[in-house]
Amino acid sequence: MKTEVDNILETYKGAKRDSLIPILQKLQENEGFLSKESVEKVSKYINVPTSKIYGVATFYNQFKFSPPGKYHIQVCRGTACHVLGSATVLSEIENALKIKTEQTTTDGLFSIEVVACIGACGLAPVISVNGEFHAQVTAESIHEILNTYREKEAKDEK
């Protein structure tokens, strides 16, 4: 049976090694992470050993090997954010969600990632939730932000 992964791979006909990262990005966009099965398929498709693919995928921050939370929180740890207190913001998020960076909450709702610099230094400290930016966050405002997503989720469930 043809899977989503096969369909994605078919759009890369004749692809060589230099398409590896775009393919992995596409797969992750689709699955949320890179599964062993899809890596093995990619390996066969573009004839690059799985070890090499794993080596590439573990080199870059972007790739994950387990499913992220429904709301993926990226905490910017750039210089400006640091100077304006992003460390406190990060630990507040960790405490509020009772998980550490690179973990996912047991209900699968939230996961946390630390990123180098989102490039919104003028509005530091910044976090991004599923690509949605929140500027000048504080240890207090973080709870409101998390709550809006929790509420959204509660609504969705109804």
Added chain:
Amino acid sequence: MKNSNKKFLVEKVLNNTKPFDKNTLLTLKQITKEENNKPIIYIGAGTCGLGAGAGKTKIAIEQYLETNNIDAEIIAVGCIGLCSSEPIMDVKLPNKQRVSFEKVNNTDVNNILDDVFANKINPKHILAQFKSDTQEKWDNVIDISEHPFFEKQERIVLENCGIIDPTSIEEYIAKGGYKAYLNTIRNYKSKEICDLIEESGLRGRGGGGFSTGKKWKFSLNTEADQKYFICNADEGDPGAFMDRAVIEGDPHKLIEGQAISAFAIGATKAYIYIRAEYPLAIERLEIALKKAKEYGLIGKNIFGTGVDLDFIIKKGAGAFVCGEETALIHSIEGKRGMPRPRPPFPAVSGLFEKPTIINNVETLANIAWIINNGAGNFNKYGTATSKGTKVFALSGKITLTGLVEVAMGTTIREIIYNIGGGILNNKKFKSVQMGGPSGGCVVEQNLDIQIDYESLVEIGAMMGSGGMVVMDEETCMVDVAKFFMSFIQRESCGKCIPCREGTGRMLEILELITTKPDNSSNDALVRFRGIMELESLADVIKDTSLCGLGQSAPNPVLSTLKWFKHEYEEHIFDRKCDAGVCQSLRIFKIDVDKCTGCTICAKKCPTDAIIGSRKAAHYIIDDKCIGCGTCDEVCKFDAIEIL
């Protein structure tokens, strides 16, 4: 409308070499929206703008227009560079000059627009207006060029950012875009372009500062069946975001600059390697490339000149080291982004082992301007060794944050105090970090140096990509050094030993200095040894690392050690952090006379470090205390003291 515009722009503008007639000029003004029939509302929707709430503001604008039944156009533009004023909303009424409002949250929209449509200006939110020869001025509103943030700026790279519609190639062409490119491929030889750029004095804006024209010539002079031109848009330096702003706000400027550059070395394939963390920039770039292709500005046999050029966007996957040229090449090739030794240099053997030139976004955004205005008009800006302008990303503890483009040779003081409006909340200036993780800090006594590549290196900082993070008295410099070390340690590729192992050890030493000692004899020994070794380790890492990342990795430590040695000593000998940042160094004590035994501190203490019975004085167990200060915050009787 769009198609007729295309026909007009191709025939009357791109294929026209004579001065424009009156009708053409009018149509151009309509395309650039200087002349408009219905109101236009611009909203700054770059990443910063959106972060500050521009999305909600836009929804409020739409609702306002609908409720009041107003026929107006809404255009999302990039970022004008004044982040601290976001969200920014501009209004262009027919026959009136475009006027700009700052800090426009969704709740402010109704009031501001009510006023504007009644020909009034809301004084609380007004920023400035944009000059036009044909449009009527607003009274009592300063021109944007008189705004203190913009007054001292010279905008070449950022000229269109936040002003034009980044999704409209028409507007870019109508403003004179792609003229330089067509002029180049119609009338110049590759070598002439290299010469011109060399003469302009343009140097790489990504950090190294190598002469752009000279670099191109290495590739131009290498025979090959295929050459590549790569734009490095992997803006990884924390604290720098000008490249993102250019791509989000004026993508065609980059494309045109890179197209000229590719021609200058004889490359027919151009790659743009852009961070995946910049989704909006990628989207804008994709749109822009599609449009440029529709216009025949990229592709095969461009405008009948026989010149071919294809563009490919490659998304980075999150690795700071990929800013290094050979690592970037490996990344495009689908490999781990680890640098390799040079030679061979990429200009001779780069991507797929073909001659390859890599320039960053800001460098390329200068190219078209230089072609249009001549090398002489470019190198009139600047100092003896550094020509043109430089964009700085101003952030940290400063009043006005954002992107500042100034002529080389401007003093740092001018940028911080005149343009940036001084230190946030009138705190005392301590230092400004320049050049990101490879750079260093500039202290008060050096604020008056004129910025150029060499002068910054002399004072132990560097141009880097232009991040300027301002720090005040509440910033701990040892903590800043630790921050950079932890960044570099995380981002080191792990290939060469000094960088991989050495940065980790340096970080450990800094962690020991900034955290509470665990009092075991081993810890004390390690701490003592570490401090002794910090500088010698730094020297070896600088001297032996494979790539620029490692070679400059110790800079933030060495720089802070040089200027703020007393802060290190204070941390080491007095176990104190004056700035109050290194919390775990703080030792708290309860004043037993003041303590009423209310137990609130014991309840709130995250580590159960406070003991005591109800209505009796409490005590802090030092070993358990992490110095977070929660007890101090919750105590209603002022019984907590910091020793």
Added chain:
Amino acid sequence: MSYTIEINNKKVEAEQGETILEVLNRNSVKVPTLCHMKDMLPSGACRMCVVEVEGRKNLVPSCSEPVTDKMSITTHSQRVINSRKTIIELLLADHPDDCLYCERNNNCELQSLSNEHHVRNRRIVGKKQEYKLDVASTSIVRDPAKCILCGRCVRVCEEIEAVSAIEFVGRGNKTIIGTAFNEGLNMSKCVNCGQCINVCPTGALREKCHFTEIEANLQDPTKTVVVQHAPSISVSIAEEFGLDSGTDIKGVLNTALRKIGFNVVFDTSFSADLTIIEEVAELIDRVTTGGKLPMFTSCCPGWVKYAEGFQQDFIPNLSTCKSPQQMMGAVIKSYFAETEKIEQKDLYSVAVMPCTAKKFEQQEKTMMQNGISDVDAILTTRELAKLIRFHGIDLKNLEPEMADSPLGMHSSAGKIFGTSGGVMEAAIRTAYYRLTGKELTQYRIEDVRGCEGRKETKIEINGTTFGFAVVSGLKNAEILLDEIKNGRSDLHFIEVMACPGGCINGGGQPINQNIDAIQKRMKALYDIDDADTIKASHRNHMVSQLYKNYLGEPLGEKSHHLLHRTYQIR
């Protein structure tokens, strides 16, 4: 173009295109290296080879920097030495520091370097990272804690062997050498060739050891412990005892094995002859009946697993013959056991091999009869050397002895199995005889001799031109297979060895070998060939006897059952 450069204030000549390191080596100036590999592109990772070059701000890696005219180089200034020493100290700071317990104690590049640089205290200390030991493979144990990430194993696995079972995983100081998804090496496509062990500078890679089990059997009086030793062992093991490369100590080896306590000593060269008889019969059968061609040798288990894992289209091309080790094992457990009336449970069969892949081959299902393995345990050359030392045997003072009969006698054709090209040469000698009834007039087939990765020859037999090819290093095999996939059809028989140069350079051979040592081992085998009076497998009368008394015909029912194998897709 010639340059004049200065090394440590002394003028020397250099050629354009040479690296600093090459010039230094040529002039006997030693600078240390860890990641450097001869004849491969420099990686520039370890930074041990840095030198000072006048006019350059930073130290320069000599392995990758080309010389330029009038370059002035200082190799051992205070600055350079201090840097190298710091790099070693940095490596040691995250190293287990358990040299005394380490397989590579006294044979470790990191240990030597730290000794040479007089590292005498732990100047740089800090947290040590925790790593997982990987013992899942039948052949290779990986200990990432001892790994210094020089990358030599990764490069050998990719660039020489075309396998890429391992790769750099993770980034920064979390980088390790790992498999896909950090699974055990057994789950990877590793072919167990062990070339990674040979290039590893530390104890991060070593063979899976059967030492304890063998020792227990040796001490057990109820067991008859039989040992066989592969053709290349006698010309390589001497190096472990400080003798010159290429010294042949076959006789002494037999004596030493008996002294250790092995009851019976056989020579795998015997079963190499046996392999030739079967394999040539198979080749002639394929040629005459229109079977699948070209036929590939199957004596190298690294190559066989590679074919099963990467080149499945070619599985039908593999000869179905077991390897000499397994043929010997099968004959020991059947013919020998029956004639000597030893019960299977009392028989323990050990093979001394230059190879780690043999440890994989030994436990394969197709290598068992009724649930009993043909061979019970494998010792590599290195392990045997340890066993000899363990038993306090002084090789230099032993009288040579003969191997036991009947499985100890061999032709020199069986002996040259130990080098790349040897199997082919042995096969051609017998094939020629089988097809023409005459012996080759010139027994040396020079075209298939030497250290090159690919050797080919064409020989006319009975009016038909036969194409023979020999490759070693699986990357070379991959290239040849690609040619065949693309239509090349002039080849009939191809010998493939996973290790470059064949078994004399096997993954179980003494560490720190250089190309000189390999060439000397190769020469030793050909010298034996020259000196021997029986130069062809079909003239080994003990083999003929075995067929007559027990096996019947080549490719016959009994042979098929005992000496042939099956393959599987992996």
